Amino acid sequence: MAKKTRDRSGRAAAPAGENPRRPCPCGSGKRYKACHGAGDDVIVIRPFEGLVAECDLVAMREFLPSATAPLPLREPSGVAVTLATVLPGAAAALVRPDGSILLGMQVQTRSGDLSADLARALRWAQEAVPGTALPVVGPGVGGDLVRLQDVLDPAATLDLTLHPDFGWWIPPAEDGSEPAPDVAASLERANAVILPTEPVSAAGVRAAYWVDTGSKAHLRWVRPEPEEELLAALARLQARGELGLSDDARYAGSFRAHGLLVPVWDLDRELHAKEWSEPVAAFAARLDAALAETAQLTDAERRARDALAGKQVTLR
Template identity: 80%
Template sequence: MAKKTRDRTRSAAPGENPRRPCPCGSGKRYKACHGAGDDVIVTRPFEGLAIEPDLIAMREFLPSATAPLPLREPAERPVTLATVLPGAVAALVRDTGEVFLGMQVQTRSGDLSADLGRALRWALDAEPGTSLPVVGPGTAVDLVRLQDVVDPTAHLDLTLHQDFGWWVPPAEDGGEPSAEVMAMLERANAVIMPTEAVGDGVRGAYWVDTGSKAHIRWVRPEPEPELTAALARLQARGRLTLGEGTKYAGSFRAHGLLVPVWDVDRELHAKEYTDAVTAFAERLEAALADDTPLTDAERRARDVIAGKQVTLR
Protein backbone atom coordinates (compact mmCIF):
# COMPACT_ATOMS: atom_id res chain seq x y z
CA MET A 1 0.00 0.00 0.00
CA ALA A 2 1.34 3.45 -0.87
CA LYS A 3 2.38 5.61 2.06
CA LYS A 4 -0.06 8.35 2.88
CA THR A 5 1.90 11.60 2.89
CA ARG A 6 -0.66 14.06 4.22
CA ASP A 7 -4.35 14.60 4.80
CA ARG A 8 -5.67 16.76 1.98
CA THR A 9 -9.22 16.80 3.36
CA ARG A 10 -8.47 19.24 6.14
CA SER A 11 -10.97 22.07 6.41
CA ALA A 12 -10.26 25.57 5.14
CA ALA A 13 -8.82 28.12 7.48
CA PRO A 14 -11.34 30.39 9.23
CA GLY A 15 -12.74 32.98 6.90
CA GLU A 16 -11.48 31.24 3.74
CA ASN A 17 -13.83 29.83 1.15
CA PRO A 18 -11.89 27.00 -0.58
CA ARG A 19 -13.62 27.81 -3.88
CA ARG A 20 -12.45 31.40 -3.94
CA PRO A 21 -9.14 32.53 -5.50
CA CYS A 22 -6.12 32.00 -3.28
CA PRO A 23 -4.98 35.23 -1.60
CA CYS A 24 -1.42 34.62 -2.84
CA GLY A 25 -2.51 35.88 -6.28
CA SER A 26 -1.67 32.72 -8.20
CA GLY A 27 -5.08 32.69 -9.89
CA LYS A 28 -5.81 29.19 -8.56
CA ARG A 29 -8.61 28.34 -6.18
CA TYR A 30 -7.58 28.42 -2.54
CA LYS A 31 -8.10 24.68 -2.03
CA ALA A 32 -5.84 23.94 -5.02
CA CYS A 33 -3.11 26.32 -3.85
CA HIS A 34 -2.19 27.35 -0.31
CA GLY A 35 -5.29 25.62 1.04
CA ALA A 36 -3.78 22.30 -0.02
CA GLY A 37 -0.98 22.55 2.56
CA ASP A 38 2.66 23.53 2.84
CA ASP A 39 3.77 21.13 0.10
CA VAL A 40 2.30 23.32 -2.68
CA ILE A 41 5.12 24.51 -4.94
CA VAL A 42 5.00 28.10 -6.23
CA THR A 43 7.33 27.86 -9.20
CA ARG A 44 7.80 31.62 -9.58
CA PRO A 45 7.51 32.96 -6.03
CA PHE A 46 8.74 36.51 -6.71
CA GLU A 47 6.70 37.19 -9.86
CA GLY A 48 5.45 40.75 -10.20
CA LEU A 49 8.35 42.36 -8.33
CA ALA A 50 11.01 44.44 -10.08
CA ILE A 51 13.53 42.97 -7.63
CA GLU A 52 12.77 39.40 -8.78
CA PRO A 53 16.14 38.82 -10.57
CA ASP A 54 18.15 40.11 -7.60
CA LEU A 55 16.12 38.02 -5.15
CA ILE A 56 16.89 34.90 -7.20
CA ALA A 57 20.58 35.80 -7.35
CA MET A 58 20.65 36.32 -3.58
CA ARG A 59 18.92 33.02 -3.01
CA GLU A 60 20.99 30.90 -5.41
CA PHE A 61 24.53 32.12 -6.01
CA LEU A 62 25.51 35.43 -4.42
CA PRO A 63 27.61 34.52 -1.37
CA SER A 64 27.58 37.70 0.70
CA ALA A 65 25.22 40.54 -0.12
CA THR A 66 22.80 42.86 1.67
CA ALA A 67 20.17 45.37 0.63
CA PRO A 68 17.50 47.48 2.33
CA LEU A 69 14.13 45.86 1.65
CA PRO A 70 12.00 48.41 -0.29
CA LEU A 71 8.71 48.16 1.63
CA ARG A 72 5.44 49.72 0.47
CA GLU A 73 5.00 51.33 3.88
CA PRO A 74 7.86 52.29 6.20
CA ALA A 75 8.35 49.90 9.12
CA GLU A 76 9.16 50.92 12.67
CA ARG A 77 12.39 48.94 12.36
CA PRO A 78 14.84 49.13 9.43
CA VAL A 79 14.71 45.90 7.40
CA THR A 80 17.73 44.51 5.56
CA LEU A 81 17.63 41.57 3.18
CA ALA A 82 20.71 39.32 3.30
CA THR A 83 21.99 36.33 1.37
CA VAL A 84 22.77 34.29 4.47
CA LEU A 85 22.82 35.01 8.21
CA PRO A 86 24.88 33.40 11.00
CA GLY A 87 23.69 29.84 11.44
CA ALA A 88 21.57 30.22 8.27
CA VAL A 89 18.71 31.53 10.42
CA ALA A 90 15.59 32.87 8.71
CA ALA A 91 15.63 36.21 10.52
CA LEU A 92 17.30 38.03 13.36
CA VAL A 93 16.78 41.26 15.25
CA ARG A 94 19.87 43.05 16.46
CA ASP A 95 20.03 44.74 19.85
CA THR A 96 19.39 48.05 18.05
CA GLY A 97 16.14 46.69 16.61
CA GLU A 98 17.45 46.40 13.04
CA VAL A 99 15.84 43.46 11.22
CA PHE A 100 17.74 41.08 8.94
CA LEU A 101 15.98 38.54 6.69
CA GLY A 102 17.96 35.64 5.22
CA MET A 103 17.44 34.34 1.69
CA GLN A 104 19.55 31.18 1.86
CA VAL A 105 17.62 29.27 4.50
CA GLN A 106 16.00 25.92 5.12
CA THR A 107 12.48 26.16 3.70
CA ARG A 108 9.35 24.80 5.27
CA SER A 109 6.98 25.35 2.37
CA GLY A 110 6.96 25.52 -1.41
CA ASP A 111 6.41 29.28 -1.42
CA LEU A 112 9.59 31.25 -0.70
CA SER A 113 7.71 34.54 -0.87
CA ALA A 114 5.33 33.43 1.89
CA ASP A 115 8.24 32.13 4.00
CA LEU A 116 9.91 35.54 3.79
CA GLY A 117 6.63 37.26 4.59
CA ARG A 118 6.20 35.15 7.72
CA ALA A 119 9.81 35.78 8.76
CA LEU A 120 9.29 39.52 8.32
CA ARG A 121 6.09 39.46 10.39
CA TRP A 122 7.93 37.61 13.16
CA ALA A 123 10.91 39.99 13.10
CA LEU A 124 8.85 43.18 13.29
CA ASP A 125 7.32 41.99 16.59
CA ALA A 126 10.29 40.06 18.06
CA GLU A 127 12.42 41.13 20.98
CA PRO A 128 15.79 42.73 20.12
CA GLY A 129 18.68 40.28 20.26
CA THR A 130 16.61 37.28 19.13
CA SER A 131 16.62 35.14 15.98
CA LEU A 132 14.24 32.83 14.11
CA PRO A 133 16.03 29.60 13.12
CA VAL A 134 13.35 28.29 10.74
CA VAL A 135 10.09 29.73 9.46
CA GLY A 136 7.20 27.68 10.77
CA PRO A 137 4.16 26.61 8.73
CA GLY A 138 1.41 29.16 8.26
CA THR A 139 -2.23 29.35 7.28
CA ALA A 140 -4.16 31.38 4.74
CA VAL A 141 -5.30 33.68 7.54
CA ASP A 142 -1.72 34.86 8.23
CA LEU A 143 -0.55 34.58 4.60
CA VAL A 144 1.69 37.55 3.87
CA ARG A 145 3.88 37.37 0.79
CA LEU A 146 6.61 39.76 -0.32
CA GLN A 147 4.25 40.99 -3.03
CA ASP A 148 1.95 42.26 -0.26
CA VAL A 149 4.58 44.36 1.51
CA VAL A 150 7.28 45.26 -1.07
CA ASP A 151 7.07 48.16 -3.52
CA PRO A 152 6.59 46.29 -6.84
CA THR A 153 8.45 48.91 -8.91
CA ALA A 154 11.43 49.48 -6.61
CA HIS A 155 14.89 48.04 -7.25
CA LEU A 156 17.33 46.69 -4.69
CA ASP A 157 20.23 48.89 -3.62
CA LEU A 158 22.39 45.79 -3.45
CA THR A 159 25.79 45.74 -1.74
CA LEU A 160 28.13 42.83 -2.46
CA HIS A 161 30.64 42.08 0.29
CA GLN A 162 33.98 40.32 -0.03
CA ASP A 163 33.47 38.58 3.32
CA PHE A 164 30.90 38.21 6.10
CA GLY A 165 32.30 40.93 8.37
CA TRP A 166 28.88 42.62 8.34
CA TRP A 167 27.65 39.76 10.54
CA VAL A 168 29.38 41.55 13.44
CA PRO A 169 27.46 44.68 14.53
CA PRO A 170 29.41 47.95 14.70
CA ALA A 171 31.06 48.52 18.07
CA GLU A 172 28.92 51.59 18.73
CA ASP A 173 25.79 49.41 18.56
CA GLY A 174 26.91 47.64 21.75
CA GLY A 175 27.21 43.96 22.50
CA GLU A 176 29.98 41.53 21.69
CA PRO A 177 29.66 38.73 19.10
CA SER A 178 29.67 35.27 20.64
CA ALA A 179 32.50 32.81 20.09
CA GLU A 180 30.05 30.71 18.07
CA VAL A 181 29.33 33.59 15.69
CA MET A 182 33.05 34.33 15.29
CA ALA A 183 33.72 30.66 14.48
CA MET A 184 30.95 30.65 11.88
CA LEU A 185 32.34 33.88 10.45
CA GLU A 186 35.79 32.34 10.04
CA ARG A 187 34.39 29.23 8.33
CA ALA A 188 32.17 31.27 6.00
CA ASN A 189 34.98 33.62 4.98
CA ALA A 190 37.20 30.64 4.14
CA VAL A 191 34.88 29.35 1.41
CA ILE A 192 33.46 32.55 -0.06
CA MET A 193 33.69 32.86 -3.85
CA PRO A 194 34.73 36.28 -5.21
CA THR A 195 31.64 37.83 -6.78
CA GLU A 196 30.97 41.23 -8.31
CA ALA A 197 28.21 42.97 -10.22
CA VAL A 198 29.16 43.36 -13.88
CA GLY A 199 28.10 47.00 -14.05
CA ASP A 200 25.80 49.58 -12.53
CA GLY A 201 23.71 49.79 -15.69
CA VAL A 202 23.27 46.01 -16.06
CA ARG A 203 20.84 44.54 -13.56
CA GLY A 204 20.97 40.89 -12.56
CA ALA A 205 24.39 40.12 -14.13
CA TYR A 206 27.20 38.93 -11.85
CA TRP A 207 30.80 37.83 -12.32
CA VAL A 208 31.69 34.82 -10.16
CA ASP A 209 35.11 33.21 -9.67
CA THR A 210 34.60 29.57 -8.70
CA GLY A 211 38.32 28.89 -8.30
CA SER A 212 38.83 26.87 -11.48
CA LYS A 213 36.73 29.06 -13.78
CA ALA A 214 35.11 32.46 -13.90
CA HIS A 215 31.53 32.89 -15.07
CA ILE A 216 29.01 35.58 -15.77
CA ARG A 217 25.59 34.56 -14.50
CA TRP A 218 22.71 36.73 -15.63
CA VAL A 219 19.21 36.35 -14.18
CA ARG A 220 16.79 37.31 -16.95
CA PRO A 221 13.19 38.42 -16.27
CA GLU A 222 11.67 37.19 -19.56
CA PRO A 223 9.45 34.08 -19.78
CA GLU A 224 11.51 31.04 -20.74
CA PRO A 225 10.01 30.33 -24.22
CA GLU A 226 10.60 33.91 -25.41
CA LEU A 227 14.08 34.09 -23.94
CA THR A 228 15.12 30.71 -25.36
CA ALA A 229 13.91 31.71 -28.81
CA ALA A 230 15.84 34.99 -28.63
CA LEU A 231 19.02 33.21 -27.52
CA ALA A 232 18.56 30.77 -30.40
CA ARG A 233 18.35 33.62 -32.92
CA LEU A 234 21.63 35.00 -31.59
CA GLN A 235 23.28 31.59 -31.53
CA ALA A 236 22.34 30.97 -35.18
CA ARG A 237 24.06 34.24 -36.06
CA GLY A 238 27.17 33.51 -34.00
CA ARG A 239 26.37 36.36 -31.62
CA LEU A 240 25.73 34.51 -28.36
CA THR A 241 29.16 35.23 -26.86
CA LEU A 242 30.26 38.15 -24.72
CA GLY A 243 33.34 38.72 -26.84
CA GLU A 244 36.73 37.14 -27.39
CA GLY A 245 37.66 34.46 -24.87
CA THR A 246 34.06 33.93 -23.71
CA LYS A 247 31.73 31.01 -24.34
CA TYR A 248 28.04 30.44 -23.70
CA ALA A 249 27.98 27.53 -21.25
CA GLY A 250 24.25 27.01 -20.84
CA SER A 251 21.62 28.14 -18.37
CA PHE A 252 19.83 27.03 -15.24
CA ARG A 253 16.26 27.54 -14.12
CA ALA A 254 15.73 29.05 -10.69
CA HIS A 255 12.35 29.99 -9.23
CA GLY A 256 10.69 30.39 -12.60
CA LEU A 257 13.39 32.31 -14.46
CA LEU A 258 16.32 31.33 -16.67
CA VAL A 259 19.88 32.27 -15.72
CA PRO A 260 22.19 32.18 -18.78
CA VAL A 261 25.85 31.47 -17.95
CA TRP A 262 29.02 32.33 -19.87
CA ASP A 263 32.55 31.09 -19.24
CA VAL A 264 34.88 34.10 -19.17
CA ASP A 265 38.58 34.91 -18.70
CA ARG A 266 39.53 34.79 -15.01
CA GLU A 267 42.32 37.30 -15.61
CA LEU A 268 39.90 40.10 -16.53
CA HIS A 269 38.10 42.20 -13.92
CA ALA A 270 34.31 42.05 -13.77
CA LYS A 271 33.96 45.68 -14.86
CA GLU A 272 35.90 44.91 -18.03
CA TYR A 273 32.83 42.99 -19.22
CA THR A 274 30.40 45.88 -18.68
CA ASP A 275 30.56 47.12 -22.27
CA ALA A 276 30.27 43.60 -23.71
CA VAL A 277 27.28 42.75 -21.53
CA THR A 278 25.62 46.08 -22.34
CA ALA A 279 26.10 45.44 -26.07
CA PHE A 280 24.75 41.91 -25.69
CA ALA A 281 21.69 43.28 -23.88
CA GLU A 282 20.94 45.45 -26.92
CA ARG A 283 21.27 42.45 -29.26
CA LEU A 284 19.06 40.40 -26.97
CA GLU A 285 16.36 43.08 -26.85
CA ALA A 286 16.28 43.16 -30.64
CA ALA A 287 16.03 39.37 -30.77
CA LEU A 288 13.21 39.40 -28.20
CA ALA A 289 11.30 41.91 -30.32
CA ASP A 290 11.56 39.67 -33.42
CA ASP A 291 8.28 37.78 -33.68
CA THR A 292 8.92 36.10 -37.03
CA PRO A 293 8.91 32.28 -37.08
CA LEU A 294 12.25 30.67 -36.28
CA THR A 295 14.27 29.53 -39.25
CA ASP A 296 15.52 25.93 -39.52
CA ALA A 297 18.95 27.03 -38.27
CA GLU A 298 17.37 28.90 -35.34
CA ARG A 299 15.24 25.90 -34.41
CA ARG A 300 18.33 23.70 -34.37
CA ALA A 301 20.08 26.29 -32.21
CA ARG A 302 17.08 26.33 -29.86
CA ASP A 303 17.31 22.56 -29.46
CA VAL A 304 21.00 22.81 -28.61
CA ILE A 305 20.33 25.57 -26.08
CA ALA A 306 17.49 23.59 -24.50
CA GLY A 307 19.86 20.67 -24.05
CA LYS A 308 22.13 22.90 -21.94
CA GLN A 309 19.43 23.91 -19.47
CA VAL A 310 19.20 22.46 -15.97
CA THR A 311 16.75 23.14 -13.13
CA LEU A 312 17.87 24.00 -9.61
CA ARG A 313 15.74 22.39 -6.89
Protein backbone atom coordinates in the same frame (compact mmCIF):
# COMPACT_ATOMS: atom_id res chain seq x y z
CA MET B 1 1.83 7.87 2.01
CA ALA B 2 3.76 10.94 0.89
CA LYS B 3 1.85 14.15 0.34
CA LYS B 4 1.17 15.13 -3.25
CA THR B 5 2.88 18.23 -4.51
CA ARG B 6 1.09 20.69 -6.76
CA ASP B 7 2.62 23.32 -9.03
CA ARG B 8 1.35 26.89 -8.97
CA SER B 9 2.30 30.03 -10.89
CA GLY B 10 3.08 32.07 -7.78
CA ARG B 11 1.03 35.22 -8.30
CA ALA B 12 -0.14 37.29 -5.35
CA ALA B 13 -2.09 35.35 -2.74
CA ALA B 14 -5.36 36.33 -1.13
CA PRO B 15 -4.94 38.86 1.66
CA ALA B 16 -5.36 37.80 5.25
CA GLY B 17 -9.01 37.18 6.02
CA GLU B 18 -9.95 36.44 2.39
CA ASN B 19 -12.96 34.18 2.00
CA PRO B 20 -11.43 30.74 1.28
CA ARG B 21 -14.40 29.83 -0.96
CA ARG B 22 -13.58 32.57 -3.43
CA PRO B 23 -11.38 31.90 -6.51
CA CYS B 24 -7.63 31.96 -5.80
CA PRO B 25 -5.95 35.12 -7.10
CA CYS B 26 -3.15 33.02 -8.62
CA GLY B 27 -5.40 32.37 -11.63
CA SER B 28 -5.59 28.58 -11.30
CA GLY B 29 -9.39 28.62 -11.40
CA LYS B 30 -9.59 26.75 -8.09
CA ARG B 31 -10.96 28.01 -4.80
CA TYR B 32 -8.41 29.80 -2.63
CA LYS B 33 -8.80 27.14 0.09
CA ALA B 34 -7.93 24.39 -2.42
CA CYS B 35 -5.02 26.30 -3.94
CA HIS B 36 -2.74 28.84 -2.22
CA GLY B 37 -4.75 28.52 0.96
CA ALA B 38 -4.10 24.79 1.15
CA GLY B 39 -0.85 24.96 3.11
CA ASP B 40 2.81 24.10 2.67
CA ASP B 41 2.35 21.26 0.17
CA VAL B 42 1.92 23.83 -2.62
CA ILE B 43 5.08 24.45 -4.67
CA VAL B 44 5.13 27.90 -6.24
CA ILE B 45 7.33 27.67 -9.31
CA ARG B 46 7.84 31.44 -9.67
CA PRO B 47 7.57 32.79 -6.11
CA PHE B 48 8.64 36.39 -6.82
CA GLU B 49 6.54 36.97 -9.94
CA GLY B 50 5.11 40.46 -10.25
CA LEU B 51 7.94 42.18 -8.37
CA VAL B 52 10.38 44.45 -10.20
CA ALA B 53 13.05 43.08 -7.85
CA GLU B 54 12.38 39.47 -8.96
CA CYS B 55 15.76 38.94 -10.70
CA ASP B 56 17.72 40.31 -7.74
CA LEU B 57 15.74 38.13 -5.33
CA VAL B 58 16.54 35.02 -7.38
CA ALA B 59 20.24 35.96 -7.46
CA MET B 60 20.29 36.48 -3.68
CA ARG B 61 18.59 33.15 -3.11
CA GLU B 62 20.73 31.06 -5.45
CA PHE B 63 24.28 32.27 -5.95
CA LEU B 64 25.24 35.59 -4.38
CA PRO B 65 27.44 34.74 -1.37
CA SER B 66 27.37 37.82 0.86
CA ALA B 67 24.94 40.58 -0.06
CA THR B 68 22.42 42.82 1.68
CA ALA B 69 19.70 45.23 0.61
CA PRO B 70 17.21 47.44 2.46
CA LEU B 71 13.77 45.91 2.01
CA PRO B 72 11.40 48.47 0.41
CA LEU B 73 8.13 47.80 2.24
CA ARG B 74 4.73 49.08 1.13
CA GLU B 75 4.18 50.47 4.62
CA PRO B 76 7.48 51.33 6.31
CA SER B 77 7.25 51.00 10.09
CA GLY B 78 10.31 53.04 11.05
CA VAL B 79 12.24 49.84 11.85
CA ALA B 80 15.13 49.08 9.50
CA VAL B 81 14.51 45.82 7.60
CA THR B 82 17.41 44.37 5.62
CA LEU B 83 17.30 41.42 3.26
CA ALA B 84 20.44 39.27 3.34
CA THR B 85 21.72 36.33 1.34
CA VAL B 86 22.54 34.25 4.42
CA LEU B 87 22.51 34.85 8.17
CA PRO B 88 24.51 33.12 10.94
CA GLY B 89 23.36 29.53 11.20
CA ALA B 90 21.33 30.00 7.97
CA ALA B 91 18.58 31.52 10.15
CA ALA B 92 15.40 32.77 8.53
CA ALA B 93 15.44 36.03 10.48
CA LEU B 94 17.05 37.75 13.41
CA VAL B 95 16.32 40.89 15.39
CA ARG B 96 19.33 42.83 16.60
CA PRO B 97 19.38 44.41 20.05
CA ASP B 98 18.57 47.81 18.51
CA GLY B 99 15.39 46.34 17.00
CA SER B 100 16.58 46.29 13.37
CA ILE B 101 15.55 43.23 11.38
CA LEU B 102 17.56 40.95 9.10
CA LEU B 103 15.80 38.43 6.81
CA GLY B 104 17.76 35.52 5.30
CA MET B 105 17.23 34.22 1.77
CA GLN B 106 19.38 31.07 2.03
CA VAL B 107 17.84 29.18 4.94
CA GLN B 108 17.97 25.81 6.69
CA THR B 109 14.44 24.74 5.76
CA ARG B 110 11.69 26.13 3.60
CA SER B 111 8.17 25.47 2.41
CA GLY B 112 7.08 25.30 -1.23
CA ASP B 113 6.59 29.06 -1.39
CA LEU B 114 9.70 31.16 -0.77
CA SER B 115 7.69 34.36 -1.01
CA ALA B 116 5.41 33.27 1.83
CA ASP B 117 8.43 32.12 3.88
CA LEU B 118 9.97 35.59 3.72
CA ALA B 119 6.71 37.30 4.63
CA ARG B 120 6.25 34.91 7.57
CA ALA B 121 9.78 35.54 8.78
CA LEU B 122 9.18 39.29 8.56
CA ARG B 123 5.96 38.98 10.53
CA TRP B 124 7.76 36.95 13.20
CA ALA B 125 10.59 39.50 13.41
CA GLN B 126 8.20 42.44 13.74
CA GLU B 127 6.75 40.82 16.86
CA ALA B 128 9.91 39.25 18.29
CA VAL B 129 12.04 40.28 21.22
CA PRO B 130 15.23 42.14 20.18
CA GLY B 131 18.31 39.94 20.24
CA THR B 132 16.52 36.77 19.08
CA ALA B 133 16.71 34.70 15.88
CA LEU B 134 14.26 32.53 13.94
CA PRO B 135 16.13 29.35 12.94
CA VAL B 136 13.34 27.70 10.92
CA VAL B 137 10.65 29.04 8.62
CA GLY B 138 7.93 27.28 6.64
CA PRO B 139 5.68 24.94 8.66
CA GLY B 140 7.22 26.25 11.87
CA VAL B 141 5.65 29.69 11.41
CA GLY B 142 1.90 29.58 10.99
CA GLY B 143 -0.89 32.10 10.62
CA ASP B 144 -2.80 33.52 7.69
CA LEU B 145 -1.06 33.30 4.33
CA VAL B 146 0.85 36.48 3.48
CA ARG B 147 3.40 36.68 0.69
CA LEU B 148 6.24 39.04 -0.12
CA GLN B 149 4.06 40.56 -2.86
CA ASP B 150 1.64 41.68 -0.12
CA VAL B 151 4.25 43.58 1.92
CA LEU B 152 6.87 44.71 -0.61
CA ASP B 153 6.58 47.73 -2.88
CA PRO B 154 6.05 45.88 -6.21
CA ALA B 155 7.67 48.66 -8.28
CA ALA B 156 10.80 48.99 -6.14
CA THR B 157 14.21 47.66 -7.08
CA LEU B 158 16.72 46.38 -4.55
CA ASP B 159 19.71 48.55 -3.69
CA LEU B 160 22.08 45.60 -3.42
CA THR B 161 25.45 45.77 -1.69
CA LEU B 162 27.88 42.90 -2.28
CA HIS B 163 30.33 42.34 0.58
CA PRO B 164 33.77 40.71 0.37
CA ASP B 165 33.12 38.87 3.65
CA PHE B 166 30.51 38.38 6.39
CA GLY B 167 31.81 41.09 8.71
CA TRP B 168 28.36 42.72 8.61
CA TRP B 169 27.03 39.77 10.62
CA ILE B 170 28.50 41.31 13.75
CA PRO B 171 27.81 45.00 14.37
CA PRO B 172 30.70 46.85 16.05
CA ALA B 173 30.57 46.62 19.85
CA GLU B 174 29.96 49.94 21.59
CA ASP B 175 32.90 49.30 23.91
CA GLY B 176 35.20 48.33 21.03
CA SER B 177 35.62 44.75 22.25
CA GLU B 178 36.32 41.85 19.89
CA PRO B 179 33.64 39.17 19.22
CA ALA B 180 33.64 36.02 21.33
CA PRO B 181 36.03 33.26 20.12
CA ASP B 182 33.21 30.96 18.93
CA VAL B 183 31.60 33.82 17.01
CA ALA B 184 34.92 34.79 15.46
CA ALA B 185 35.56 31.16 14.45
CA SER B 186 32.12 30.91 12.81
CA LEU B 187 32.77 34.11 10.91
CA GLU B 188 36.16 32.85 9.73
CA ARG B 189 34.62 29.60 8.43
CA ALA B 190 31.94 31.53 6.53
CA ASN B 191 34.48 33.91 5.00
CA ALA B 192 36.61 30.99 3.82
CA VAL B 193 33.94 29.68 1.42
CA ILE B 194 32.98 32.96 -0.27
CA LEU B 195 33.43 33.00 -4.04
CA PRO B 196 34.56 36.45 -5.23
CA THR B 197 31.48 38.00 -6.86
CA GLU B 198 30.88 41.42 -8.37
CA PRO B 199 28.02 42.99 -10.33
CA VAL B 200 28.64 43.79 -13.97
CA SER B 201 27.41 47.36 -14.34
CA ALA B 202 26.34 48.62 -17.75
CA ALA B 203 23.49 50.58 -19.28
CA GLY B 204 20.36 48.43 -19.50
CA VAL B 205 21.96 45.59 -17.55
CA ARG B 206 20.71 44.34 -14.20
CA ALA B 207 21.18 41.15 -12.18
CA ALA B 208 24.36 40.18 -14.10
CA TYR B 209 27.22 38.98 -11.90
CA TRP B 210 30.86 38.05 -12.42
CA VAL B 211 31.80 35.05 -10.26
CA ASP B 212 35.27 33.55 -9.74
CA THR B 213 34.95 29.89 -8.79
CA GLY B 214 38.70 29.40 -8.38
CA SER B 215 39.21 27.37 -11.56
CA LYS B 216 36.98 29.45 -13.84
CA ALA B 217 35.22 32.78 -13.98
CA HIS B 218 31.60 33.02 -15.06
CA LEU B 219 28.97 35.57 -15.90
CA ARG B 220 25.60 34.62 -14.40
CA TRP B 221 22.73 36.75 -15.61
CA VAL B 222 19.21 36.37 -14.23
CA ARG B 223 16.74 37.20 -16.99
CA PRO B 224 13.08 38.26 -16.44
CA GLU B 225 11.63 37.00 -19.75
CA PRO B 226 9.47 33.85 -20.05
CA GLU B 227 11.74 30.90 -20.79
CA GLU B 228 10.43 30.10 -24.27
CA GLU B 229 10.72 33.72 -25.36
CA LEU B 230 14.27 34.05 -24.05
CA LEU B 231 15.34 30.69 -25.45
CA ALA B 232 14.10 31.67 -28.92
CA ALA B 233 16.08 34.92 -28.78
CA LEU B 234 19.23 33.11 -27.66
CA ALA B 235 18.74 30.61 -30.48
CA ARG B 236 18.58 33.42 -33.04
CA LEU B 237 21.87 34.77 -31.73
CA GLN B 238 23.46 31.32 -31.67
CA ALA B 239 22.50 30.70 -35.31
CA ARG B 240 24.19 34.00 -36.22
CA GLY B 241 27.32 33.27 -34.21
CA GLU B 242 26.52 36.12 -31.81
CA LEU B 243 25.90 34.25 -28.56
CA GLY B 244 29.37 34.74 -27.08
CA LEU B 245 30.30 37.87 -25.16
CA SER B 246 33.67 37.96 -26.94
CA ASP B 247 36.02 35.59 -28.71
CA ASP B 248 37.21 34.33 -25.30
CA ALA B 249 33.83 34.26 -23.54
CA ARG B 250 31.69 31.38 -24.71
CA TYR B 251 28.13 30.56 -23.73
CA ALA B 252 28.23 27.65 -21.28
CA GLY B 253 24.53 26.96 -20.73
CA SER B 254 21.82 28.07 -18.33
CA PHE B 255 19.96 27.01 -15.23
CA ARG B 256 16.37 27.54 -14.18
CA ALA B 257 15.80 29.02 -10.76
CA HIS B 258 12.40 29.91 -9.33
CA GLY B 259 10.73 30.24 -12.70
CA LEU B 260 13.48 32.28 -14.38
CA LEU B 261 16.29 31.34 -16.71
CA VAL B 262 19.89 32.23 -15.78
CA PRO B 263 22.27 32.12 -18.77
CA VAL B 264 25.94 31.48 -17.94
CA TRP B 265 29.11 32.36 -19.86
CA ASP B 266 32.66 31.12 -19.23
CA LEU B 267 35.04 34.07 -18.92
CA ASP B 268 38.74 34.76 -18.99
CA ARG B 269 39.81 34.82 -15.32
CA GLU B 270 42.57 37.28 -16.12
CA LEU B 271 40.05 40.05 -16.80
CA HIS B 272 38.44 42.02 -13.98
CA ALA B 273 34.65 42.24 -13.68
CA LYS B 274 34.69 45.87 -14.82
CA GLU B 275 36.29 44.84 -18.10
CA TRP B 276 33.14 42.93 -19.03
CA SER B 277 30.85 45.95 -18.86
CA GLU B 278 31.17 46.87 -22.54
CA PRO B 279 30.87 43.30 -23.92
CA VAL B 280 27.82 42.68 -21.73
CA ALA B 281 26.21 45.98 -22.78
CA ALA B 282 26.80 45.11 -26.45
CA PHE B 283 25.30 41.66 -25.93
CA ALA B 284 22.30 43.18 -24.13
CA ALA B 285 21.59 45.30 -27.21
CA ARG B 286 21.79 42.22 -29.48
CA LEU B 287 19.54 40.27 -27.14
CA ASP B 288 16.94 43.06 -26.97
CA ALA B 289 16.83 43.14 -30.76
CA ALA B 290 16.44 39.36 -30.94
CA LEU B 291 13.67 39.44 -28.33
CA ALA B 292 11.80 41.99 -30.46
CA GLU B 293 11.77 39.72 -33.53
CA THR B 294 8.44 38.06 -34.27
CA ALA B 295 9.18 35.88 -37.31
CA GLN B 296 9.05 32.11 -36.98
CA LEU B 297 12.37 30.47 -36.18
CA THR B 298 14.29 29.17 -39.17
CA ASP B 299 15.43 25.56 -39.36
CA ALA B 300 18.91 26.60 -38.20
CA GLU B 301 17.46 28.60 -35.30
CA ARG B 302 15.24 25.68 -34.24
CA ARG B 303 18.27 23.39 -34.19
CA ALA B 304 20.12 25.99 -32.14
CA ARG B 305 17.19 26.22 -29.72
CA ASP B 306 17.14 22.46 -29.24
CA ALA B 307 20.88 22.43 -28.60
CA LEU B 308 20.57 25.26 -26.04
CA ALA B 309 17.70 23.47 -24.30
CA GLY B 310 20.02 20.50 -23.84
CA LYS B 311 22.40 22.71 -21.84
CA GLN B 312 19.84 23.60 -19.17
CA VAL B 313 19.56 22.38 -15.60
CA THR B 314 16.88 23.17 -13.03
CA LEU B 315 17.47 24.42 -9.49
CA ARG B 316 14.67 24.68 -6.94
